[in-house]
Amino acid sequence: MKKDDCFYLGKIVKKYSFKGELLAKLDTDEPDLYDQLEAIFVDLRGNLVPFFVESSQLHKSDLLRLKFEDVDTEADADALIKTDLYLPLDLLPKLEGDKFYFHEVIGFKIKDQNFGAVGTITGINDSTAQALFEIDRDGIEILIPMNDEFIVKVDREQQTIEVKTPEGLIDLYLES
Template identity: 60%
Template sequence: MLIKLDTDEPELYTEMESVFVEYNNNLVPFFFEKTSLHKSTLLRAKIEDIDSEDDAEDMIGCELYLPLTLLPVLDDDQFYYHEIIGFKVMDATHGDIGEITSINDSTAQALFEIKKDDKEILIPMNDEFIEEIDKPNKTIHLITPEGLIDLYLG
């Protein structure tokens, strides 16, 4: 089977022993016999007990999950989307602009969705805007382009 990896570092996932597959509204563990990278973001996997095309076709379109404990450890300046939910966002000009409520990655450019009082602020997740990620204090420091935050707060 080919598995699409949604990551910047697919090579970190070649040694996985298993995954959970969302199948009939349940998370079912499946174990790998062998894995290797195929092209850039595809993992070629031989899965135990999946021995025919019919078995494999039954899994097409299923979502795969890893327990959070199995995710590779990232550098201090990197983060998984799920781990920054609830982080406070500090802007160099505007100070505290709110809390990250989610990440919108359905657009061409992923966006921080930030809640400030009753307003929502959308900031592109651009490396040039991120000054510092302070994981221990659950804070992200941004330097946003002039006028961007004013669109939402002004």
């Protein structure tokens, strides 16, 4: 299984018991969707390795307590701390309306109500406080905040996102 075929679920943050149990911090708004998993992919030195889940349950709302098969000691558990967890993309719940997953909109066209056609989404920058659409317009990078107030409509069939940005925002990138 390749990372491109998976989505990031979270990270193992610490041991829970001396019997190999672990706590994972999930990167989701709905952690209860993932408390009955049968298997999870763990990123071990760049390789996704499947681990079978013996038991799992939510712990303090946003942590998932995991017991993997064949991870029975503290030493086994220590080896997995700070590793990333992944699941196949087909396990992602389907989103509708104007909600979307970041990976889903790469390649979509952005159209602004005031400006018109802006360009194509090449990536999402979520390393800042406000996630940004990274848009290519004929070799010029334009960044538009992924703000609910700016996003008017997501059209999956046409692969377009309609936005309404503040007057002049897009022009800032085009003036040189």
